[in-house]
Amino acid sequence: MTLWDLKQGTSATVQSFVSSLESSYRTRLSELGFHPGESISCVLSPSLGAPKLYRVNNSVYSLDDSVASLIEVGTQVGTGK
Amino acid sequence: MSKTILIGSPNSGKSLLFNRLTGLNQKVANFPGITVNINAGKSLAHPSNEFLDFPGAYSLQTISGEEKVAVDAFYTALNDPETSTVVCVVDVTRLEKGLIFALQVINACAEHKKPLIIAANMIDVLEQHSMNMDIAKLEKALGVPVIAVSAKSGSGLEQLQDRAINHQQLPSAYSSDIIASDESLIHRQAQQLATDFGPKGDLLINAQTKLDEFFLHSWFGGLSFLVIMYLLFQSIFTWAAPVMDGVEGTLQLMAEFILPLLPAGVVSDFTADALFGGIGAFLVFVPQIFVLTLVVGMLEDSGYLARAAVICHKPLRLFGLTGKSFIPMLSSVACAIPGIYAARTVDSPRKRWLTYLAIPLMPCSARLPVYSLLIAAFIPASNMFGGLIGWQGLAMFGIYVFGIVCGLLVTALVSKTNKAMQSDLPFVLEMPPYRLPSWRPLLRNAWSRSKHFVTKAGKVIFLVTVVIWLLGYFPNQGADLGESWLGTMGQWIEPAFAPFGLDWKYGVAILTSFLAREVFVGTLGTLFGIEGGEENIISLAEHIQNSGLPVGAGFALLVFFSIALQCVSTLAVLRKETGSWRLPTQLFVSYSILAYAAAWLTFVIVQAVAG
Numbered sequence: 001m002t003l004w005d006l007k008q009g010t011s012a013t014v015q016s017f018v019s020s021l022e023s024s025y026r027t028r029l030s031e032l033g034f035h036p037g038e039s040i041s042c043v044l045s046p047s048l049g050a051p052k053l054y055r056v057n058n059s060v061y062s063l064d065d066s067v068a069s070l071i072e073v074g075t076q077v078g079t080g081k
Numbered sequence: 082m083s084k085t086i087l088i089g090s091p092n093s094g095k096s097l098l099f100n101r102l103t104g105l106n107q108k109v110a111n112f113p114g115i116t117v118n119i120n121a122g123k124s125l126a127h128p129s130n131e132f133l134d135f136p137g138a139y140s141l142q143t144i145s146g147e148e149k150v151a152v153d154a155f156y157t158a159l160n161d162p163e164t165s166t167v168v169c170v171v172d173v174t175r176l177e178k179g180l181i182f183a184l185q186v187i188n189a190c191a192e193h194k195k196p197l198i199i200a201a202n203m204i205d206v207l208e209q210h211s212m213n214m215d216i217a218k219l220e221k222a223l224g225v226p227v228i229a230v231s232a233k234s235g236s237g238l239e240q241l242q243d244r245a246i247n248h249q250q251l252p253s254a255y256s257s258d259i260i261a262s263d264e265s266l267i268h269r270q271a272q273q274l275a276t277d278f279g280p281k282g283d284l285l286i287n288a289q290t291k292l293d294e295f296f297l298h299s300w301f302g303g304l305s306f307l308v309i310m311y312l313l314f315q316s317i318f319t320w321a322a323p324v325m326d327g328v329e330g331t332l333q334l335m336a337e338f339i340l341p342l343l344p345a346g347v348v349s350d351f352t353a354d355a356l357f358g359g360i361g362a363f364l365v366f367v368p369q370i371f372v373l374t375l376v377v378g379m380l381e382d383s384g385y386l387a388r389a390a391v392i393c394h395k396p397l398r399l400f401g402l403t404g405k406s407f408i409p410m411l412s413s414v415a416c417a418i419p420g421i422y423a424a425r426t427v428d429s430p431r432k433r434w435l436t437y438l439a440i441p442l443m444p445c446s447a448r449l450p451v452y453s454l455l456i457a458a459f460i461p462a463s464n465m466f467g468g469l470i471g472w473q474g475l476a477m478f479g480i481y482v483f484g485i486v487c488g489l490l491v492t493a494l495v496s497k498t499n500k501a502m503q504s505d506l507p508f509v510l511e512m513p514p515y516r517l518p519s520w521r522p523l524l525r526n527a528w529s530r531s532k533h534f535v536t537k538a539g540k541v542i543f544l545v546t547v548v549i550w551l552l553g554y555f556p557n558q559g560a561d562l563g564e565s566w567l568g569t570m571g572q573w574i575e576p577a578f579a580p581f582g583l584d585w586k587y588g589v590a591i592l593t594s595f596l597a598r599e600v601f602v603g604t605l606g607t608l609f610g611i612e613g614g615e616e617n618i619i620s621l622a623e624h625i626q627n628s629g630l631p632v633g634a635g636f637a638l639l640v641f642f643s644i645a646l647q648c649v650s651t652l653a654v655l656r657k658e659t660g661s662w663r664l665p666t667q668l669f670v671s672y673s674i675l676a677y678a679a680a681w682l683t684f685v686i687v688q689a690v691a692g
Contacts, residue, residue, distance in 0.1 A: 024144045025507065031140045031181055032509070035268055043290050047299040050395050051404065051508060057272065058175045058286055060293070060512040062391045062404075067507030 001076070003040060003054065004068035011041035012073035021070045033057060034071055041078075084131050084163050085124070085245045088155060089170030090182040091137030092513045094202040098170055098232035099134040100522055102126075102242060119154055126242040130165070133158060141185045144428065159193040166245050170200045173207060173214055173229075174285050174514060177275035184255050184267055187225060191254040197225045198244050205231035206514075212280040219278040225252045233519055285514065292515050296388045306392050309385070313376050315474045324368035329620065332361045350559055355550040358610025358621075363542055363603045366450035367531050373446055374415050375527040382518035386411065390510060400489040401496025403427060403508055406436040410488070413443035414481070415530065417651040420445075421658055434664075435496055437655060439488035441646045441668055444481040446534065447598040451642045452480055454602055457622035459635040484643040542603040545593050549607050562586075562608065581641075581684035582634030595647045633688035637680040645676035 006012055014036050017026050033056030034040065043060060044053035051064040087102075089095040103122030124130040135158075136151035143149040158164050169186045171179030183199055190197040199220075207213060220227040226244060230237035255270070296302050336357045343349040380386050386408060394404025405427045413420030420440045427433040444452070460476045552567035553559075562568050571585030578588040586608045594601035602621065609624035625635075646652070652665040659665075 024142075027142060028139065028144050029509070030268065031142075032511075033178070033268060038268075044293055044297055046297055046302065048395065050297075050299070051391050051510075053290075053293060053297065053391075053512060055286065055290075057177045057275070059178045060286065060289065062387075062394075062508070062510045062512055064394060064398075064404075064508040067509055070507070 001073060002069045003034075003042075003063070003071040003073050004052070004065050006040070006042040006045075006052075006054075006073065006076060008042050008045035008052075010076045010078040011039050012076050014038050014040060015072045015074050018070040018072065021067075025067075029067075029071070032061060033059065039077075040073065082129055082131050082163065083165035083246065084133055084158070084161065086133050086135060086155065086158050086164060086167045087170060088135045088167065088186060089137055089200075089202075090139055090172075090179055092511065093137065093170045093172040093179055094232045095137060095170040096134060097519065097522060098200065098202060098230065098238075099132055101232050101235060101238055102132050119151075124242055124245070126239065127246050130242075130246050132168075132245075138182065140182060141189060150425070156189070156193075159189065159195055164195060166248055167195050167197045168200050168241070168245060169197060170202050172203050173201045173280065174203050176214070176279035177271050180271035180274050181267055183223075184271060187223065187252050188254045191252045194251055196248050196250060197252045198241070198248055199223065199225055199227040200237075200241055201227050201229045202232055204229040205234045205236065206285070207280050210284050212282060212284065214280045215278040219274065222274060222278065223255065289512070289514050293388065293512065296385065297391060302388075302392055306389060309380070309389075311478060313373075313380070315471070315478070316372055316376050319471070319474065321368040321372040324371075325365055328368060329365050332357060332364065336361075347554075347558070350554065351550060354554070354559075354610030355546045355607050358606040360539070360542055360546060360603060361606070363450060363539075363599055363606070364535070366453055366599075366602070367535055369449050369453065370415075370446045370534050371527045371531045373449070374530040375523060377411065377415050378523040378526055379518045380411075382516065382523060384513045384515045387510060387512055391512075394508060397489075400493040401432070401435050402439065402489075402492055403429065403432045405508070405510065406432060406439070409436050410439055410443050410485070413440045413445055415446055417441055417443065417445050417648060418654050421651070421654045424658070431501065434501070434659075435492045437659070437664060438495055438668065439492050441648075441651055441672060442484050442488035442491065442644065444484040444643060445598075445648075447648065448484075448642055450599050450602045451594075452477060452639065454605075454622055454625070455635050455639050456480075457620075458625040458630075459632060480639055480643060483640070487644060541597050542600055545600050546603050546607050549589070549593065549604050550610075553608055567608075581637035581680045582631045582688070583638070584628075586628075587630075587634075587638070591641070594642075595645075597649065598642060598647045601642070631684075631688060632691050633684040633686075636687045637684040640683040641676045641680035643676075644672055644679055646672040 001012075002018075003012075003014075014034055016036055017029070021029075029035070034054075038056060041055045042052055043055045046052070049065065051062040052068060053060050053062055054068070087095055087099055099120065099122065102124055104125050119136070120134040122132055122134075124132060135155055136148075138148045138151045138155075140148075141152055141155075143152050159167070167186065167190050169183045171183050173179075187197060201214070201216060201219075216227050216229050226248060228237055228241050228244060230241055232238075296305060336353065340349060340353055340357075343352060380389075389411075390404040390407045392404075393407040397404055397406055406424075408426060409420045409423040411420075412423045417440050420443065421437065424433050424436045424440065427436050456473050456476045460473050462471070462473055464471045549567065552570070553562055553565045555566060557564055559565075567589060568585070571589050574588045574592065575585040578585075578591065583591075586605065589608065590601045590604040593604045605625075606621050609621060609628070646669050652669060655665040655668070656662050
């Protein structure tokens with residue numbers, strides 16, 4: 001599953017990036033905390049396909065489907081809301 | 082003079098700190114990447130030391146044009162012998178993120194042999210929530226001084242200024258391969274430092290999430306966005322109205338006092354027509370520019386603008402843009418120039434280019450005097466729903482929406498038909514914490530923007546007003562404006578503007594407004610001043626009403642001004658940012674043609690409806 005599939009209120013660990021993601025952006029995402037092994041939680045998932053809010057430690061980032069669907073994550077933890 | 086570099090990740094409070102340290106009035110906003118130029122200012126405590134404020138960067142490895150400007154300039158400054166110290170600003174409420182960048186800066190400073198200080202900013206937020214962090218141990222672990230400061234309250238700034246001129250100890254590299262490709266290593270190190278010495282608990286982030294749940298809610302979020310935007314435009318009228326009345330009344334009193342003291346003739350006519358009629362008519366609108374800048378500043382400072390960018394992302398994507406385009410577009414509502422600079426934060430080159438197309442169509446504050454004048458002349462100053470909604474405010478909202486819609490339609494059309502720069506960057510935007518706005522810098526910024534507006538536009542308006550007055554007054558000493566030199570010239574251009582019901586006076590005012598839009602008001606004020614003779618000290622809106630201008634022509638003028646690119650400064654800055662005259666020339670020609678055609682169509686439709 002990808003980060004975009006994560007339900008609001010759940011978290012998962014980043015596993016890898018989809019190979020089509022540009023390397024410079026892969027680096028930037030890693031610097032922001034979206035790197036393999038890191039736990040990311042989805043704090044807000046508005047409807048109508050709007051960008052979702054993801055928490056990495058004490059920072060919150062908004063990602064749209066074009067990037068969140070390129071980050072592969074492991075098993076979802078939590079039931080979501 | 083020694084120099085101290087201020088650097089930090091976006092939204093670390095660096096610009097507010099710079100303002101506190103130097104007393105300068107740089108625009109401060111709670112949105113990632115608002116500093117787009119390098120600002121310099123002398124230290125208030127030690128005037129022999131100069132602070133340089135660099136744009137925020139997430140990393141010394143750049144991926145966007147804006148970051149490259151910042152990082153290249155940072156390395157150049159590190160090689161400058163005059164650079165004595167570097168201050169890296171870190172937001173302690175998001176310590177880990179700040180430390181990722183700070184660790185890279187430590188290594189860069191070690192390599193270039195420059196002393197470094199870490200400013201642990203926003204310490205007041207931790208104190209407010211009874212949270213703390215171990216500054217002394219963090220300092221020991223990093224091997225560089227860490228000073229707790231609050232740019233908002235001013236605490237710790239004295240110590241920071243003293244250390245900035247006295248600290249000479251060079252840092253050691255924190256890790257040998259931090260600027261190497263393994264970014265997860267630096268992240269792990271920053272994470273460990275933040276866990277060991279940073280504030281504990283989720284209090285701040287939980288509070289932020291609660292507010293986000295409201296402001297980004299599928300329905301409440303969209304509704305609150307519309308209400309906030311509507312209040313923004315309504316405030317331009319309701320908050321500014323008493324001050325505008327005050328300015329108008331003062332000018333009238335001054336005219337009544339000064340004019341009788343002057344001998345009748347050229348000097349008296351010039352003072353009445355050109356000074357009070359022309360420049361005075363423009364000054365009346367300055368309070369609106371103040372209010373607009375203040376309210377946009379409040380939204381930026383509160384952290385709401387980043388949420389607005391998220392809300393707008395999906396709709397803007399339909400028009401080929403991104404949520405990040407919202408900030409430059411909203412900045413352009415105050416002035417297109419900062420909007421064009423802010424477009425550097427749009428990291429995708431294609432979307433930045435499309436944002437440039439939309440910016441000149443955003444309803445900037447130079448259009449405001451023109452809109453206000455025409456709305457005052459054609460829309461009744463009455464209210465509905467018990468004074469809750471004013472017709473004039475509603476009309477202003479409508480014309481602003483019209484400009485924005487035009488901008489979006491243009492980008493949608495170009496995006497569909499032009500496939501240049503197709504490779505794209507995805508949407509990742511940091512959500513800054515919500516904050517209560519800092520009033521002092523906001524008020525100072527609004528004041529300086531208004532002052533800049535008066536001094537910058539004032540010079541052009543004065544020059545144009547004098548030329549227009551001379552041409553309109555002679556050779557018959559103002560006896561008949563139609564027979565003056567200007568009147569003769571005006572007859573030649575009248576056929577160009579006759580299709581949308583305008584006589585030559587409006588034609589002359591439109592032509593002069595191609596220097597800057599607001600010149601329209603000054604030119605028209607001068608022309609009606611000459612024509613009105615002794616009875617010229619009435620408002621310009623009344624002059625327009627008395628001139629018998631058809632209502633269709635009034636609406637045509639509104640449409641013309643909302644599309645035409647009449648701003649020399651915008652063209653020059655676009656040239657600077659894009660590196661060629663190609664885009665500014667294309668925009669100037671195409672928007673002039675579009676404005677003319679749309680104005681004609683508006684005139685035809687409104688006249689047909691009005692009968």
